Amino acid sequence: MTFERGRGVIPSSFFIFAGLISVVGLISCNKKAGPSSSTGASEPSALVKRGRSVYQTQCIACHNSNPRKVGALGPDVYGSSRELLEARILRGEYPPGYKPKRETHVMGRLPHLKSEIDAIHAYLNSNE
Ligand code: HEC
Numbered sequence: 001m002t003f004e005r006g007r008g009v010i011p012s013s014f015f016i017f018a019g020l021i022s023v024v025g026l027i028s029c030n031k032k033a034g035p036s037s038s039t040g041a042s043e044p045s046a047l048v049k050r051g052r053s054v055y056q057t058q059c060i061a062c063h064n065s066n067p068r069k070v071g072a073l074g075p076d077v078y079g080s081s082r083e084l085l086e087a088r089i090l091r092g093e094y095p096p097g098y099k100p101k102r103e104t105h106v107m108g109r110l111p112h113l114k115s116e117i118d119a120i121h122a123y124l125n126s127n128e
Contacts, residue, residue, distance in 0.1 A: 044128050051123025054116045062107065067124050075101040082121045089113055089120070 044052070056065060062073035070076050080088075083095040092109040094100050113120070 044126060045122065047119050047122040048126045048128055049123075051116070051119035051121070051126075052128055054113065054120055055123055058110065058113065059120075073106055078124055080121070080124050082117065085121050085124070086117050089117065 055063075055067065059074075059077075060071065062071055063075075063077055064071035067078040068076055081095070084098060087093045087095050087098075088107070089110050090113075092105070092107070
């Protein structure tokens, strides 16, 4: 058995090729380093984003992570009015004359969310 290797098998054009690839690589890296943040009008507002994060952490144990759908325990809550959210979350009640989607009283009060009602309301009435 012989392990002879030819000398000069790699033609010099290989090095030119390799050089070209690294130059192209450098150029495309530079392009990526450009400004990345786009402030499109379709971006949800800061309030909506905040409401989404509150909802996705505090509510989806029972409600669906998609507020338009019925959850494991709670009903769909998309489009809830501010009055309903405030009454339900802070006081465990419903606004006068409101017909609840469920007759049960499983959901407890969550008074620590007092300052988040506006955000939750914005999220539940957005197109997010
Ligand atoms: C422990 C489970 C649980 C958690 C957590 C919970 N909910 Fe509920 N929610 C329910 C249930 C169950 C109902 C149906 C009424 C009942 O049994 O209390 C309900 C009812 C509601 C209603 C009234 C719907 C209607 O139109 O009748 C709203 C609005 C609501 N929840 C919003 C929220 C929001 C917003 C959060 C988070 C801040 C939340 N809930 C957290 C279980 C929960």
